[in-house]
């Protein structure tokens with residue numbers, strides 16, 4: 001019984017901590033336009049916590065529905081205000097994101113030069 005209670009307490013504290021940290025991390029601003037994300041590539045460290053700030057800019061087409069690698073659902077950037085998405089960089093390799101049709105693409109963890117072509 002004692003073990004069960006302890007386990008419950010541990011799970012709860014982890015869950016609560018994660019929620020509080022939701023908007024913690026280096027802020028990275030990404031402008032969303034009809035032809036993609038600017039910048040479409042940026043540097044980040046493995047395991048680094050980031051807050052991606054997607055800012056709308058004029059006509060965004062389908063680029064405003066964004067799926068971040070590892071997520072099961074898309075986030076939608078509204079026309080009139082930015083949205084913030086907290087992410088943690090994977091232990092190795094870049095973290096990609098793309099519109100739901102995989103046309104507009106971006107990648108974090110690699111230099112922008114590799115990702116401007118679209």
Ligand SMILES: [Cu+2]
Nearest residue numbers: 062099101103
């Ligand atoms: Cu698209």
